[in-house]
Amino acid sequence: MSSFDFGKSTITKYRAGTSGDQYIDISESKKVINGTILLSEIPDFDNKVKIPNMFEVPRTNNSSLKDKEYIVDYNEGIISFSNSAEGLTLSLTYKGRGNHYVSSARIWTQEQDGEVLETLKDIVDKSSSSLEKISELSNLMKDTKQATINANDKATLADTKATYAQTQGDYAKSQGALANTASTLANTAKDNANTATSLANSATTAANNARDNANVKATYAQQQGDYALGVADSLVHKGIYNASTAYVVRNIIYYNGSTYMCISNTTGNLPTNTSYWRKLTNMNWLGTYSTSTTYNFGDIVVDSLNQTLYMCILDGTLNKALTTVVNWTTLVSVASAISNANTATTQANTARDNANTATTSANNAATSANTKATFAQTQGDYAKAQGDYAKDKAEKAIEVGTSLINRGTYSNTLAYKPLNIVVYDSGVYQNIVQSTGILPTNSSYWQLLMQTSTSVTWDTISGKPEVESHIANKSNPHAVTASQVGSYSKEEATANFAPISHNHTAIDLPNNLETITGAQAKATSAETKANTYTDNKVSAQVGTLSNLLTSKKTNTVEAINELFTSLGDGKNNVRAAIIEKGGTVAGTSPNSFKELTDGIKTLSSSINGQLNEIIPFAETINTNDPVSIKISPIALSKIPNPDILPTGNANDVAFSNDGNYLCVAHSTSPYITIYKKNGSNFIKLADPTDLPLASVTDVAFSPDGVYLSIAESMSYSATIYKRTGDTFTKLTNKASVSSFIMDLSFSPDGNYLGVATYQSPYISIHKRSGDTFTRLANPSALPSGQCNCISFSSDNNYVAVGQSTAPYLSIYKRSGDTLTKITNPSILPTDTCFGVAFSNDNKFLAFASSSSPYIIIYKRDGDTFTKIANPIDIPDGTCYSVDFSSDSNYLGVSLNSFPYFTRYKITGDTFTKLSDPSTLPTSGCNSTSFSPDTNFLATVNAISPFLTIYASSRTAFKSTNSISEIQSSLGLGFAKEQGKLGSSKTIATLWR
Helix, strand or coil, rough: CCCCCCCCCCEEEEECCCCCCCCCEEEEEEEEEEEEEEEEEECCCCCCCCCCCCEEEECCCHHHHHCCEEECCCCEEEEEEHHHHHCEEEEEEEEEEEEHHHHHHHHEEECCCCCEEEEEHHHHHHHHHHHHHHHHHHHHHHHHHHHHHHHHHHHHHHHHHHHHHHCHHHCCCCCCHHHHHHHHHHHHHHHHHHHHHHHHHHHHHHHHHHHHHHHHHHHHHHHHHHHHHHHHHHHEEEEEEEEEEEECCCCEHHHHHHEEEEEECCCCCCEEEEEEECCCCCCEEECCCCCEEEEECCCCEEECCCCEEEEEEECCEEEECCCCCCCEEEEEHHHHHHHHHHHHHHHHHHHHHHHHHHHHHHHHHHHHHHHHHHHHHHHHHHHHHHHHHHHHHHHHHHHHHHHCCCCCCCCCEEECCCCCEEEEEEEEEEECCCCCCCCCCCCCCCCEEEEECCCCCHHHHHHHCHHHHHHHCCCCCCCCCCCCCCCCCHHHHHHHHCCCCCCCCCCCCCCCCCHHHHHHHHHHHHHHHHHHHHHHHHHHHHHHHHHHCCCCCCCHHHHHHHHHHHHHHHHHHHHHHHHEEEECCCCCCCCCHHHHHHHHHHHCCCCCCEEEEEEEEEEEEEECCCCEEEEEEHHHHHHHCCCCCHHHHEEEEEEECCCCEEEEECCCCCCCCEEEEECEEEEEECCCCCCCCEEEEEECCCCCCCCCEEEECCCCCCEEEECCCCCCCCCCCEEEECCCCEEEEEEECCCCCEEEEEECEEEEEEECCEEEEECCCCCCCCCCEEEEEECCCCCCCCCEEEEEECCCCCEEECCCCCCECCCCCCCCCCEEEEEEEEECCCCCCEEEEEEEECEEEEEEEEEEEEECCCCCCCCCCCEEEEEEEECCCCCEECCCCCCEEEEEEEEEEEEEEEECCCCCCCCEEEEEEEECCCEEEEECCCCCEEEEEEEEEEEHHHHHHHHHHHHCCCCEEEEECCCCCCCCCCEEEECC
16 A cells, blocks of 8 residues: 555545455454454455354344354444453454544544544644653652662661660560560551451442442343334334335345345345345245144244244144244244343342442441451550550660669769769678769668678779689698599508519420421421412412413413414404405504494494485384384374365364365355365365355264265254265255254264254254254253364264353263263363364363363263373463374364464373474464374364365384284384484384
């Protein structure tokens, strides 16, 4: 677009929507505030605004919007929602046409009596001076900060000076503990008072909110009453269309063989004008209901009170009450509107009562706050009294510390304070009353501490005792006895320890002493024995020389030299062999053993025909472990897009059970796109002759691939196509339900079709007989609210649904045609569930949710489903679908946030996140599906190319060396490196 002329007051700049000036694709996330979202640009009507998992309805009274419904104003770019969407952040995609622009000088912000006092431009101009003031304020804040720093410095100095007072106040501290306790009580009482005040404020707020809620409910009640009155007045069949008749909303007419309903008041606009009329496709107006008339699908009647409009949903209906949900569905109901009005009135009265109750609670809380505040005041007064007492004690402690000192000999010229100590005459005195010139002998001012017989000085009183002479006294002045110190007396020692006498006499030698000759003989014999012993020891440790394999057998040194010569020859032979086999040996001959070892390592270890390749590991594999190579989704690679892609926002994707067909549901014509797989290519088939009439939200193949069921937006029946070869033909028989369809699922045996719906009964099961699908009776216990997804277990024994309301899931056990709800798991999801799937081995049940942990996985044991630990790596945002691979080894998950989809490898009860492929989808994925052989994984989203298909890659598994494994493998070999799940390492492939 070109630049704008801002001199104009209003500018509307639209793109032409041609090849040279195309509308632009816009994807944005916005929050619903006051029931609306303002788009960044004006959207194109033909391409519509798409919001995942929500439904656009025609423009009408906003109060009639239901959960998941929205209305788009294509002139102003405003979307309106029901109250249940308030505060939600939604993803929106649309084609942007352009925008309306207004000059700031033409936008007024204040007026009086029609005179503009201020414009947006005035505010912008004033902002300049405001910025200058902000700068001044910033400088002032800096000065304030510096002043605070200075104050802190002075406070630190004050703390230092207070250290002396703290030391003196230890005694006061013990006395002040009581004051601290009282202060704590006072603070607690203060906190209680504050809490009570807060509760009073909260109660007052609650009262105000309740009052406001009562007003809102009352307004809603009035609106519902008005709506009921309007429906009753306007729900009238006006006969054949007349251009001069004024028609109002809900009037029904007949025109050119079709029935139409007025959606906007009009006069003179033909029923073919979709701005004023909606064609009731395949519907026939038959007036007031009659028990004697046979009705077929699409026939419309009104009850005898002219209050409720019904549509027949089952051919051949005769004498079936209009309340029979198998035969009839409600289109418009005055009774419902009246009920809503009555309910709203009751809610308004309840809200009024709640407001009164909240007001009483607020008054009670205020009274409690006053009581607690009074108690806080009492406790504060007590704390102050204790603090004054502590202060007094501290001052006295300081006084004692400065007064309890020695003043020496008394002087009548000095002023004495209590606790001062002096020496006077022959006594030591302490002052008890401050005085000057009053002798210490006056007991009114002094007290006697010590009295001696002679005059004393302070030094003689305080000096050290003369103990040296006492210590030097060795005469035992204290008469200590030996027994008192645990010793013997002199007399006892003499008696117990008599002296020993020693007598020395000559020694007599023996007559048979050894001669010199005899001693020599014995010495010679000892030497011989020693030599023999030594030889035996050496022989035992070294060995017998004659047993040497060398030619030298009598001399150890010669034998060793011969050995080294032979060893050197052997090294040279090894060196020559390495070089002959293409290896290299460092250094020169004779080489060290290390050089020869390194040379051997240079020889090729490959077997003839061996191929080394880097390949992802499917599990932990050690070096030299045998491996087999198979195709698996451990690693994915994006394949080229099909030549023909879906035409718009894609909502769902599904493979047929034989893997030959892939169907994509999307929001623009032809609404479904079907591909046939040819190798790794997906070729678009010709569209069915009878296409869906509106956006398709869900698709499901029957297990044999013969039937394809689809859910059209705002349709009350599932459309069934039957496949013959590559041709899909729409059946006339439909699986009719009582509300919009949210999800579809065939049972594994193909005999049942499960349908999750927007409104009660929320779940419907249809039994197939040939090409006919017959709705079964509802389960006795229905889900609590809107069901978004449904899945059968692979053994046909269980059906699970995910819901928008607590408990967010329901699980049923099937017996024949009857579903019985089983007990909920002990741990439930915490928010809306959008997707559900059973693993093919019936071991696990997984749900996709809008709140953390976003995927909830249960393990089944009989009829008990127990939540297992969350994966270590959980998704980062809302999940829309889950899908197990057919071998139950992998779980695929579609995400609203990056990386848009993910996969988990299942080992035991552990789900391990796999690495993302290098190429990811363009935006959040609405659905993910594995092909039955797990060789492909398809994802769909709201941004072109809408469909992304990935191929599984060659992956290494630890080999079990079984014949069946060899038959199913693409190759066999061994690991040349160690690696773990998802890592890419080198393997040597020997057979392939």
